[in-house]
Amino acid sequence: MEIPVKTPSNSYAVTIGKGILREALTAQHDLFTKADKIIVLTDENVWTAQQSYFEANFPYIFEVHVMPAGEKCKSFENYNEVQTYLLKQKCTRKSLIIAFGGGAVGDLAGFVAATYMRGIPFIQVPTTILAHDSAVGGKTAINHELGKNMIGAFYQPEAVIFDITFLHSLSEKEVRSGMAEVIKHALISDAQWVEELLEGDHVTELPEDLLANYLAHGIQVKATIVEQDETEQSVRKYLNLGHTYGHAIEAAAGYGRVAHGEAIMIGLIFSLLLSEKFGKVNHQFTKRFLHFAMENGYPFEAVQEFTFEQLTEYLLKDKKADYGQLQFVLLETIGQPFVQKVELEQCREIDRQLRALLA
Numbered sequence: 001m002e003i004p005v006k007t008p009s010n011s012y013a014v015t016i017g018k019g020i021l022r023e024a025l026t027a028q029h030d031l032f033t034k035a036d037k038i039i040v041l042t043d044e045n046v047w048t049a050q051q052s053y054f055e056a057n058f059p060y061i062f063e064v065h066v067m068p069a070g071e072k073c074k075s076f077e078n079y080n081e082v083q084t085y086l087l088k089q090k091c092t093r094k095s096l097i098i099a100f101g102g103g104a105v106g107d108l109a110g111f112v113a114a115t116y117m118r119g120i121p122f123i124q125v126p127t128t129i130l131a132h133d134s135a136v137g138g139k140t141a142i143n144h145e146l147g148k149n150m151i152g153a154f155y156q157p158e159a160v161i162f163d164i165t166f167l168h169s170l171s172e173k174e175v176r177s178g179m180a181e182v183i184k185h186a187l188i189s190d191a192q193w194v195e196e197l198l199e200g201d202h203v204t205e206l207p208e209d210l211l212a213n214y215l216a217h218g219i220q221v222k223a224t225i226v227e228q229d230e231t232e233q234s235v236r237k238y239l240n241l242g243h244t245y246g247h248a249i250e251a252a253a254g255y256g257r258v259a260h261g262e263a264i265m266i267g268l269i270f271s272l273l274l275s276e277k278f279g280k281v282n283h284q285f286t287k288r289f290l291h292f293a294m295e296n297g298y299p300f301e302a303v304q305e306f307t308f309e310q311l312t313e314y315l316l317k318d319k320k321a322d323y324g325q326l327q328f329v330l331l332e333t334i335g336q337p338f339v340q341k342v343e344l345e346q347c348r349e350i351d352r353q354l355r356a357l358l359a
């Protein structure tokens with residue numbers, strides 16, 4: 001299945017399906033034949049788990065550079081190492097980068113591509129559920145010690161090729177993490193889809209066809225938003241539902257221990273509680289959603305590990321925070337997001353409510 005993404009800076013297709021790698025790569029034949037060198041950037045876990053399938057279905061000559069997995073991949077040190085590698089390989093403006101991995105590899109490889117010789121083409125080949133989100137839309141970044149994703153660029157890929165065969169080797173934790181972003185896409189767009197998710201199987205036990213449908217649906221939601229607002233001046237902010245409080249939990253826990261999407265699920269509950277206050281979401285829905293998230297094993301115990309004061313430090317570091325005033329994406333009703341400024345004291349009250357619900 002192909003989902004087109006048209007932004008002012010580039011138009012491309014997201015191809016998603018099972019076993020589609022070879023065919024989708026071949027569909028980009030011109031891009032490959034124009035390239036004087038093809039560099040695959042990946043991480044150690046992805047390469048260990050998926051090297052043989054990748055090599056068996058990649059019909060062009062390439063060099064591979066294997067990086068440390070997880071957030072380590074998005075460090076300045078690794079960014080520098082990769083640029084050095086490209087220079088030593090004598091890559092030029094005509095070289096092509098393949099980002100083969102999850103969101104971390106995609107963010108790093110995209111930023112490398114955006115900045116090597118002022119920009120060279122790249123293709124996203126995502127390997128996690130979460131990357132149905134991160135690989136689409138052109139946000140690329142590395143981390144600074146003073147904040148995650150603080151150094152980056154909007155830089156669109158030439159294509160996104162999402163072969164869901166790669167998802168077979170994901171751990172349960174990574175499936176749970178990625179599904180939180182799928183559920184986020186449902187919450188900001190489609191009440192009926194949310195109902196289906198809430199009533200359906202555990203997120204780690206979805207039949208493959210249904211999972212593929214959900215991923216395509218999520219990509220469609222993201223593509224529609226990114227087309228309207230490539231650089232997050234308006235509606236793209238809706239994609240940050242659950243991310244203000246979620247990022248604070250993720251950062252306080254130390255990146256990796258609570259996976260990105262796991263933290264976002266906690267943030268989604270926080271946003272629902274706030275949406276009861278500023279929108280028309282009813283408390284019964286929030287409680288039902290929380291029950292669903294707990295049944296699915298999201299790590300709510302992480303909240304109790306920190307005081308609100310400890311989380312505040314991270315809340316205020318959020319890129320969306322504007323000198324002490326916090327900006328949240330909330331829901332008027334399910335499927336209808338809006339942006340709301342919220343005082344820290346109001347957050348403290350919601351944080352108290354969340355802890356009471358979890359007790």
Ligand code: NAD
Nearest residue numbers: 045049069070102103104105127128130134139166169170
């Ligand atoms: P990740 O890339 O760190 O992958 C998670 C773990 O799974 C890693 O250990 C990785 O090595 C492993 N892995 C990946 N694919 C695998 C496979 N097929 N089989 C076995 N193991 C595999 O993390 P992620 O959850 O995919 O993405 C999180 C990152 O994405 C964060 O850095 C976040 O900031 C970023 N992100 C970016 C955007 C964006 O729009 N650019 C959006 C959301 C998240």
Ligand code: ZN
Nearest residue numbers: 181243260264
């Ligand atoms: Zn996210």
